[in-house]
Amino acid sequence: MTIHEQNARFEEWFAQHAAVLHHVANGFADGTDRHDLMQELLLAMWRAVPAFRQAAQPSTFIFRVAHNAALTWKRSRKNYRERVERFEHLAGRETHVPPASDSRENETLQLIYAQIRQFAPVDRSLILLHLDGVGYAEMAAIHGLTESNVGVRLNRLKHKLTHAMKGLAHELR
Amino acid sequence: MNFADIQQTWGSPSNRPSPAQIETEKMKFIADLNRRRRGNVLFLGLVFALLAFMTGKVVLHLVSPAPGLATVDLTQEWGIIPFFALPWIGWIAMLRLHRRHRRQHANYQGSINASVAALLDENRSERVRYKVIGALLIVSALLLPLIVFQLRAVGKAGNEILFPAFVLWPGYVVVVLLWASSHYRRKLLPRKSELEALLQQYRSG
Numbered sequence: 001m002t003i004h005e006q007n008a009r010f011e012e013w014f015a016q017h018a019a020v021l022h023h024v025a026n027g028f029a030d031g032t033d034r035h036d037l038m039q040e041l042l043l044a045m046w047r048a049v050p051a052f053r054q055a056a057q058p059s060t061f062i063f064r065v066a067h068n069a070a071l072t073w074k075r076s077r078k079n080y081r082e083r084v085e086r087f088e089h090l091a092g093r094e095t096h097v098p099p100a101s102d103s104r105e106n107e108t109l110q111l112i113y114a115q116i117r118q119f120a121p122v123d124r125s126l127i128l129l130h131l132d133g134v135g136y137a138e139m140a141a142i143h144g145l146t147e148s149n150v151g152v153r154l155n156r157l158k159h160k161l162t163h164a165m166k167g168l169a170h171e172l173r
Numbered sequence: 174m175n176f177a178d179i180q181q182t183w184g185s186p187s188n189r190p191s192p193a194q195i196e197t198e199k200m201k202f203i204a205d206l207n208r209r210r211r212g213n214v215l216f217l218g219l220v221f222a223l224l225a226f227m228t229g230k231v232v233l234h235l236v237s238p239a240p241g242l243a244t245v246d247l248t249q250e251w252g253i254i255p256f257f258a259l260p261w262i263g264w265i266a267m268l269r270l271h272r273r274h275r276r277q278h279a280n281y282q283g284s285i286n287a288s289v290a291a292l293l294d295e296n297r298s299e300r301v302r303y304k305v306i307g308a309l310l311i312v313s314a315l316l317l318p319l320i321v322f323q324l325r326a327v328g329k330a331g332n333e334i335l336f337p338a339f340v341l342w343p344g345y346v347v348v349v350l351l352w353a354s355s356h357y358r359r360k361l362l363p364r365k366s367e368l369e370a371l372l373q374q375y376r377s378g
Contacts, residue, residue, distance in 0.1 A: 014199060022190045035201075042202040068285045071371060072292055074364070105187050112179060122374040125285070131183045144284025145375065158176050165174045 006049045013045060017062045020132060021045070026113045027128045028070040028121075037073055044069035063134060064142045067125045108165075115164045119157065126150065127157045231257060249327050252320040259309050259316075266305045270298045286375045293368040300361050303353050310346045317342055 014021070021041045029037040048065040052058065116124055122143070129139050136154075140147045182188070190198070238244045247254065274294055281291035321338045324330035 011199070014195070018195045018198075019189045022194075023188070038198055039202055039205055042198065043205070046202075064285060068288050071285060072289060072368070103187065105182060105185055108174075108182050109185070109188055112182065120374055121371060131180060142285060143375070144286030161179060162174065162176045165179060 001050045006046070009049050009052075010046045013049075013058060013062060014042070017059065020059075020062060021066055023128055023132060024066045024070050027116045027124055028073065030113070030117065037070060040073055041066050041069050060138055060142065063129060063132070063138075067129065067142065071121050071125060111168050112161070112165065115161055115168070118164075119160075123153065123157055126153055127161060130154055130158075243329060246327065250320075250323050250329075252316065252323045256313065256316050256320060259313055263305055263309050267302055270301055274298050286372075289368055289371050289375070293365065293372060296361060296365050296368060300357065300365070303357050303361070307350055307353055310349060314343050314346045 021038065025034050025038040025041060044065050045062060048061070052061050116127055119127065125143070126139060129142065134142070136147045136150045139145075139150045143150070145153075234242070235245055245253070274291075278287070278291035278294055281287050317338045321330065321334055324334065
C-alpha cells in the first residue's frame with residue numbers, strides 16, 4: 001500500500017466514523033486531555049490502515065483500533081497536560097472550551113460522558129460500544145471476551161449508568 | 174431517565190462532531206504526524222550515521238592501518254576485542270528479545286485483550302533492554318583498566334589516558350545509569366502496573 005492510498009483510506013474512514021472517535025475521546029478523557037486522546041486515536045487509525053484486511057468490516061476494525069488506543073493511552077501525556085493547564089490557569093488563560101450549545105440535551109450528554117468516565121476502563125469501552133450499537137458477538141471479538149461475559153458485564157453497567165443518571169436528572173430539575 | 178432515554182440522547186445530533194470540528198481535528202493530526210515523522214527520521218539517521226562511522230573506522234584500522242599509525246597487535250592488545258564486542262552483544266540481545274516478542278504475540282491484533290498482553294510484554298522487553306544496557310555499561314567501565322594497562326604496556330598511551338579512562342567514562346556511565354534507573358522507576362514500572370491492572374479487568378469478569 002502506498003502512502004497516498006493509506007492517506008486516502010484514512011480520510012475516507014475518518015469522514016465516515018468521526019462520530020465513533022468523538023464518542024471514544026469523550027468517554028475516556030475530558031478538558032484538554034480530550035484533544036490529546038483524539039490525536040492519539042487518529043494516529044492509531046492512520047497507522048492501522050495498512051493492517052486492514054478487506055475480509056473484515058471496516059467499522060469493526062475501527063472500533064477495535066480506537067478502543068485499543070484509548071485503553072492503552074499513556075497517562076504520562078495526561079501529566080504533561082495537567083502541568084500545562086496549571087500553568088495556563090496561573091497565567092490567567094482560558095483553557096476550558098465550552099460546549100457549542102448549552103441545550104438540555106447537551107447538558108445530559110455531558111453528564112452521561114462524565115458518568116461513563118467513572119467506570120473502569122474496560123467497562124467504559126463496553127458501554128461505549130453498546131451505545132454505538134455494536135452487538136455482543138462483535139464486542140466479544142473486539143475485546144477477546146466471551147459473549148456471555150460481555151452480556152453479564154453490560155447488564156450491570158446499563159443498570160449502573162441508568163441509576164446514576166436518574167439521580168443526576170433529579171438534580172438537574 | 175431510563176436506558177432508552179440515554180440511548181436516544183446518545184443518538185442525537187449533539188453527540189456528533191460538526192464538519193468544521195472534523196476538519197480541525199484532521200488538520201491538527203496532519204501537522205502532528207509530519208512533526209513525528211521528521212523527528213523519527215532524524216533520530217534514526219543520526220544513530221545509523223554515528224554507528225556506521227565508528228564501526229567503519231575501527232575495522233579499517235584493523236584491516237589496513239593508515240601509514241604512520243601504529244598497527245594493532247591483538248596478542249598484546251586483546252582487551253579491545255571484548256570492548257568492541259559489547260555493543261554487538263547488546264544488539265544481539267535486543268534482536269533476540271524482539272524476535273521472541275514477535276513470535277509470542279504474533280496475533281496481537283486479534284483482540285484488545287491480546288493487544289494489552291502484547292504491550293505488557295513489550296514493556297517487559299524494554300525493562301530487560303534497560304538492564305542489558307546497564308550491565309554492558311558497567312562491564313565496559315570494568316574493562317577499561319585492562320585496556321589502559323595493555324596500551325601503556327605497548328607504549329601507545331601515557332598518563333593522558335588516565336583521566337578519560339578513570340574519570341570521564343565512569344562518570345558518564347554513572348550519569349547514564351542514574352537517568353536509566355529513574356526512567357525505569359518513573360515510567361516503565363508505572364506503565365507495567367497500568368497494563369497489569371487493565372489485563373486484570375479482563376480476567377476478573
